[in-house]
Amino acid sequence: MAETQSSDAFVEFERVQKSYDGETLVVKDLNLALPKGEFLTMLGPSGSGKTTCLMMLAGFETATHGDIRLDGVSINNIPPHKRGIGMVFQNYALFPHMTVAENLSFPLEVRKLPKTEREQKVKRALDMVQMGDFGGRRPSQLSGGQQQRIALARALVFEAELVLMDEPLGALDKQLREHMQFEIKRIADDLGITVVYVTHDQTEALTMSDRVAVFNDGRIQQLAPPDQLYEAPQNSFVAQFIGENNTLEGVVKEITSDKAVVQLDNGELIDCKPVNVTKAGERTLVSIRPERVEYNKDRLQEGAHTLKAEVLEFIYMGDIFRTRLKVAGNTNFIIKTRNAPDVERLKPGQQIEIGWLPEDCRALDAV
Ligand SMILES: Nc1ncnc2c1ncn2[C@@H]1O[C@H](COP(=O)(O)OP(=O)(O)OP(=O)(O)O)[C@@H](O)[C@H]1O
Numbered sequence: 555m556a557e558t559q560s561s562d563a564f565v566e567f568e569r570v571q572k573s574y575d576g577e578t579l580v581v582k583d584l585n586l587a588l589p590k591g592e593f594l595t596m597l598g599p600s601g602s603g604k605t606t607c608l609m610m611l612a613g614f615e616t617a618t619h620g621d622i623r624l625d626g627v628s629i630n631n632i633p634p635h636k637r638g639i640g641m642v643f644q645n646y647a648l649f650p651h652m653t654v655a656e657n658l659s660f661p662l663e664v665r666k667l668p669k670t671e672r673e674q675k676v677k678r679a680l681d682m683v684q685m686g687d688f689g690g691r692r693p694s695q696l697s698g699g700q701q702q703r704i705a706l707a708r709a710l711v712f713e714a715e716l717v718l719m720d721e722p723l724g725a726l727d728k729q730l731r732e733h734m735q736f737e738i739k740r741i742a743d744d745l746g747i748t749v750v751y752v753t754h755d756q757t758e759a760l761t762m763s764d765r766v767a768v769f770n771d772g773r774i775q776q777l778a779p780p781d782q783l784y785e786a787p788q789n790s791f792v793a794q795f796i797g798e799n800n801t802l803e804g805v806v807k808e809i810t811s812d813k814a815v816v817q818l819d820n821g822e823l824i825d826c827k828p829v830n831v832t833k834a835g836e837r838t839l840v841s842i843r844p845e846r847v848e849y850n851k852d853r854l855q856e857g858a859h860t861l862k863a864e865v866l867e868f869i870y871m872g873d874i875f876r877t878r879l880k881v882a883g884n885t886n887f888i889i890k891t892r893n894a895p896d897v898e899r900l901k902p903g904q905q906i907e908i909g910w911l912p913e914d915c916r917a918l919d920a921v
Pocket residue numbers: 574575580598599600601602603604605606607754
């Protein structure tokens with residue numbers, strides 16, 4: 555039975571749970587609402603439930619509990635081919651014995667569209683991915699990136715408003731993957747389609763998405779635009795999973811709404827921004843991004859906290875310098891500096907003082 559609801563979400567998961575065996579929940583309590591036109595990425599480690607969520611939305615799996623709505627209508631009981639959703643799988647699954655044009659036309663034939671209409675739609679979809687001249691080739695006569703474009707065209711041929719993509723670029727080499735990230739994003743923007751994209755590649759997620767849902771253990775850990783996710787992680791899992799992150803272990807000594815005093819395990823006291831700690835006595839992992847750490851005294855901002863550090867390794871990376879330090883017992887503390895003539899190249903064994911602003915230093919849960 556179709557149910558309508560008041561919010562203007564285009565895709566909505568409400569309290570969705572999924573168990574395959576009737577015992578273990580692989581999706582625990584999924585709440586997610588996307589407006590039309592959004593590019594949303596589900597990012598998370600292997601086994602965290604991303605594909606399962608996509609399959610429930612596509613209709614190839616049913617939710618054990620909860621409701622999934624498309625444009626306000628509950629789709630739990632609508633079969634996959636009636637949901638009007640385009641799908642791109644990791645192994646593009648093009649039919650090898652058919653030409654590119656036949657591959658695209660086939661699903662339209664199954665739906666009994668007349669020939670002229672099929673031809674128009676196929677041409678339009680191929681043009682969208684700039685493969686208009688390749689209709690007569692077989693998949694084996696195309697490069698990996700071209701095959702990927704055809705798989706994308708096949709998802710677009712229905713003119714679906716919602717397209718789901720599960721690790722669509724996993725099989726491509728780095729350069730082609732980066733090119734296709736840009737292409738997919740451009741096509742999605744041009745057509746105004748809503749995309750739910752799955753990847754475990756955080757760079758891909760950050761560069762393509764309007765918002766990213768970070769999954770772990772069957773739950774969304776944080777749902778936010780890329781910059782917020784990177785700059786304001788809400789818990790230790792997200793801080794570690796997204797980008798490079800330095801952690802220092804300690805205990806909360808004092809806490810107010812805007813400041814937590816943390817005693818690091820080496821005895822030093824530092825001021826932090828309390829994010830995912832609630833009371834004194836609690837253990838915490840303090841999180842600081844490498845590029846927020848300064849070691850040049852002249853550039854230290856007022857109010858910065860300083861700590862002693864020993865240089866363990868200096869890595870020249872071209873555009874940036876990446877230096878590994880020992881700080882408060884952590885021998886894997888990374889700092890990053892832009893390569894510029896006036897930036898000192900630190901040497902192993904050197905004793906330095908590093909500093910950062912308390913607001914860049916987030917007290918998170920100890921995991
Ligand atoms: N058909 C199935 N039957 C039983 N268990 C399944 C089935 N499909 C997935 N699972 C289990 O559900 C959990 C979530 O799997 P899912 O495929 O959603 O993860 P994922 O986040 O997509 O991982 P990956 O990044 O490896 O693709 C895993 O523990 C997996 O073993």
